[in-house]
Amino acid sequence: MAGAGKTPLYETHCRLGGKMVEFAGWVLPVQYTSIIDEHRATRERAGLFDVSHMGEIGVAGPGALEFLQELLPNDIARLEDGGVLYSPLLNEKGGFIDDLLVYRLQPDRYLLVVNAANTERDLDWARTAAGGRSNLVVQDESDRWAQLALQGPRARQVLAKLAREDVDSIGYYRFRPEVEVGPARCLVSRTGYTGEDGFELYCTPQEAPGLWDALLEAGEEEGVVPAGLGARDTLRFEACLPLYGHELDEETTPWEAGLGRFVALEKGIDFIGRDALVAKQEPGRCLVGFEMLDPGIPRTGYELTVHGRKVGQVTSGTRAPSLGKNLGLGYVPVEMAVPGTRVWVRIRGEDREAVIIPTPFYRRQRTRLPTKSHDSN
Amino acid sequence: MYPEELKYSAEHEWIRVEDGRGTVGITHYAQDQLGDVVYVELPEVGRKVKKDEPFGVIESVKTLSDLYAPVSGTIVEVNEALMDQPELVNQDPYGKGWLMVVEIETPAELDDLMDAGGYRKSIGAEG
Numbered sequence: 060m061a062g063a064g065k066t067p068l069y070e071t072h073c074r075l076g077g078k079m080v081e082f083a084g085w086v087l088p089v090q091y092t093s094i095i096d097e098h099r100a101t102r103e104r105a106g107l108f109d110v111s112h113m114g115e116i117g118v119a120g121p122g123a124l125e126f127l128q129e130l131l132p133n134d135i136a137r138l139e140d141g142g143v144l145y146s147p148l149l150n151e152k153g154g155f156i157d158d159l160l161v162y163r164l165q166p167d168r169y170l171l172v173v174n175a176a177n178t179e180r181d182l183d184w185a186r187t188a189a190g191g192r193s194n195l196v197v198q199d200e201s202d203r204w205a206q207l208a209l210q211g212p213r214a215r216q217v218l219a220k221l222a223r224e225d226v227d228s229i230g231y232y233r234f235r236p237e238v239e240v241g242p243a244r245c246l247v248s249r250t251g252y253t254g255e256d257g258f259e260l261y262c263t264p265q266e267a268p269g270l271w272d273a274l275l276e277a278g279e280e281e282g283v284v285p286a287g288l289g290a291r292d293t294l295r296f297e298a299c300l301p302l303y304g305h306e307l308d309e310e311t312t313p314w315e316a317g318l319g320r321f322v323a324l325e326k327g328i329d330f331i332g333r334d335a336l337v338a339k340q341e342p343g344r345c346l347v348g349f350e351m352l353d354p355g356i357p358r359t360g361y362e363l364t365v366h367g368r369k370v371g372q373v374t375s376g377t378r379a380p381s382l383g384k385n386l387g388l389g390y391v392p393v394e395m396a397v398p399g400t401r402v403w404v405r406i407r408g409e410d411r412e413a414v415i416i417p418t419p420f421y422r423r424q425r426t427r428l429p430t431k432s433h434d435s436n
Numbered sequence: 437m438y439p440e441e442l443k444y445s446a447e448h449e450w451i452r453v454e455d456g457r458g459t460v461g462i463t464h465y466a467q468d469q470l471g472d473v474v475y476v477e478l479p480e481v482g483r484k485v486k487k488d489e490p491f492g493v494i495e496s497v498k499t500l501s502d503l504y505a506p507v508s509g510t511i512v513e514v515n516e517a518l519m520d521q522p523e524l525v526n527q528d529p530y531g532k533g534w535l536m537v538v539e540i541e542t543p544a545e546l547d548d549l550m551d552a553g554g555y556r557k558s559i560g561a562e563g
Contacts, residue, residue, distance in 0.1 A: 078471075094497045095472045289471065289498050354519075356475050356495050377497055378474035385475070407493070 066111035067205045067264035071271055075285055083176035085112040087288050094289035098380040101253055101294055102423075105211030106286030107274055110252075110259070111267065114178030115200040116171040116185060122194035123167045130188050131161065132313065132330050134323035138163040143232045143250055145321055147313050148173075148181060149332030153339055155307040155316070157181050160250065162234060170200070174303045188331065205267035209274060209283070210257030210294075212423075217278040218258055222247070226258070241273030242266060252291065254298025254421055297379050299348060299388065299419035305359060305374045306346060306388060315342045315390065317418075344371065344390045348418035349402055353411035357387030362405040370395065373404060379420060386420055387413070437464045437561070439530055443546055444555035447488070447504040450530065453546065458507060461534040462494065462525060465559045470496040473525040478503075478514040478536055485509060485538060487545050492535070494525065507545045509538035 063081045072079060077088025087109065090097060100106055118127060127135040133146035140163055148157040157177040162170040173181045178201055185197050209218060215227050223239040226247055234248035243266035251257040262270055275283060292302070301307050306316055313322050314336070322336060351357060357376030362369045376387030391402060398417050403410035442450040448466035451458040467473065475495040485491040485505035492503040514536045518524060525533035540546070550558060 089498065090471060093472050095474075293497060354475070354477070356500070358500065378495075380497065 064112070066109055067267040068109045068111060068271055071268050072109065072285075077285070077287060080288070082288055083112060083174070085175060087112060088285075089289045090287040091285050094287070094293060095380045097284055097286035097290035098293045100282065100284040101211045101255060101286055101290060102381050103212070104282035104284070105209060105213045105217055105255075105257070105278060106253070106290060106294075107271065107278070107283055108208040108210065108286050108291055109206075109267075109271070110208050110291075111205040111264070112175040113201075113206050114173040114175055114181065115204045115261075116173060116178070116182060117198040117200045118169045118171060118185070118195070119167060119198070120195040121167055122192050123169055126189060126192065126195050127161065127169060128326065128328045129330050130185060132322040132324075132332060132336070133161075134326040135161055135163075135169075136326065140165060141233055141235060143234055143248060145232075147307075147318060147321055148184070149313070149330075149336075150309055151332055151335060152309075153312045153332040153335035154309040155303065155311055155313075156184055156309065157303060158301065158307055158318075162246075162248070164236060172206075177303060203263065204261050205264045207260045207262070207267065207271060207274065208251055208253075208257065208291075209260065209278075210251045210253040210286075211255045211283075213278070213281040213283070214255070214257040217274065217281050217283055218247075220277045221273055229258075240270060241277070242269040243273075245270070252300055253294035254300065254419065255294070255423055293377055293380050296375050296377060296386075296388070297381055297419070297421035299421075301346075302375065311390075312336060312339050312342060314339060315345050317346050343393060345393050345396050346374070346388060347391050347396050347415050348420055349387050349389065349404075349413040349415045351385035351387070351404065351411065351413045353413070354385075355404065355406040355411045356385045357389070357404045357406070357413070361387075363389050363391055364403045364405055364410050365395075365401075367410060369405075370402070381421055384420075386416075388418075391415070438552040438556055440552045442530070442552065443506070443549035444552065444558075445488075445504065445506040445549055446558065447506075448559075449504060449506045451506045451546070451549065452530075453540070456540055456543070457512065457537055458509070458540050458546075459534050459537050460506060461529055462503070463555070464529050465561070466501075467526050467529045467533070470494065470499065470501060472497050473522045476515075476518045476522050476525065476535070478518070479511060481511050481514060483511050485511060487542075487548075503535065505538070506549055507538065508541045510541070511536050512539050513537040 221241040246261040363371040371391040373389040490502040
């Protein structure tokens with residue numbers, strides 16, 4: 060890949076002492092002070108993340124809904140204006156090309172928010188699927204959007220200080236398109252990737268640095284900290300939110316990944332991958348969470364074994380900062396997917412004992428949220 | 437950041453030599469690069485280690501790294517406190533965050549190591 064991209068907040072991160080690393084073709088901070096501190100601050104107060112690397116694909120035109128219904132397995136017709144839906148993006152075999160969020164801006168205008176590393180592939184896939192349709196435009200809008208995530212129990216108080224309208228009334232997996240927040244005009248979305256309450260704010264690249272500074276300043280009293288990719292990963296891991304390239308790939312179906320609730324087989328539309336998913340409805344393996352009983356930290360790619368025989372593979376693992384345990388996610392044969400079942404992790408040639416436990420590892424104490432809640436991952 | 441009385445290896449270990457024994461740890465630079473240390477795996481007392489060969493593993497939230505012996509010798513002590521408090525490596529890399537003590541087999545090997553100035557230069561920390 061030619062030189063990694065800089066988000067509009069690159070200089071801001073450097074000024075704040077961010078330790079910059081390359082991720083999915085972008086230079087982003089892995090941490091500012093400490094992954095553990097930033098993780099805990101987000102769980103206890105709030106963290107501010109630059110997620111401008113995420114890709115945005117616009118789908119517009121009278122044929123937009125029909126097209127998305129064929130492209131995606133979730134039921135896009137369920138969306139109203141201001142609604143957000145999580146969906147897999149599948150190949151013909153029912154394997155993940157990506158996972159994404161669909162925003163309905165208007166009845167014939169949608170925004171897909173996709174993983175940075177997959178943006179081009181998703182675009183190619185969508186355009187191929189769109190074929191010669193003349194009632195539709197599929198457009199890469201990634202350069203037009205910066206994205207900041209404000210996540211944590213105090214996110215709502217902090218955003219309320221800056222927003223010129225009541226953002227706390229935005230329900231879970233809902234958004235409002237044009238909200239004045241400090242110096243920026245934002246699409247404010249009640250979504251996130253941390254397991255906490257919070258918001259994702261989409262604005263122009265030009266407005267992003269001013270918005271970032273305003274959020275940190277407004278949040279000083281509440282103890283908001285800038286947080287890097289490292290904490291974003293440990294937070295999503297504890298909440299067992301899947302990460303493309305780890306839990307999800309082209310060989311993995313939503314059934315295996317435990318994401319069947321985002322597949323609407325009965326929506327009455329023959330979407331890409333549907334036939335394969337119908338045929339694969341009883342998967343041989345599935346995603347489980349496990350806790351190490353022996354010392355050691357499970358890492359991506361380590362083998363899972365039983366009696367020395369390989370039964371699966373670790374997809375993610377670390378020492379969970381909020382839980383103080385060495386935990387992992389991985390695929391095992393379905394008959395093993397029962398909490399309490401012993402499994403071993405091959406760490407440096409040695410099989411170390413672990414036990415399958417319920418997921419998610421971490422679930423926040425839910426505070427009451429206004430309006431109806433939507434399905435989400 | 438890099439005490440003058442220590443010797444340093446290219447693999448970012450330090451060694452403090454007293455009476456033919458060397459206390460070994462990782463440098464400030466190494467702990468900073470790793471980030472929050474959450475797990476340290478050390479060999480048993482009595483095991484022999486060889487210069488430039490791995491003797492253990494140190495893991496942070498995000499990554500892991502082999503630990504390389506700066507000299508050959510026999511391990512006479514390991515820092516048991518790190519089992520419960522691996523963060524000592526971050527907090528006090530030259531003190532409470534030490535890793536092991538070795539009975540040095542070949543003192544001449546120490547001549548291959550860098551002094552503080554040489555190490556600072558090697559990590560680009562000078563000037």
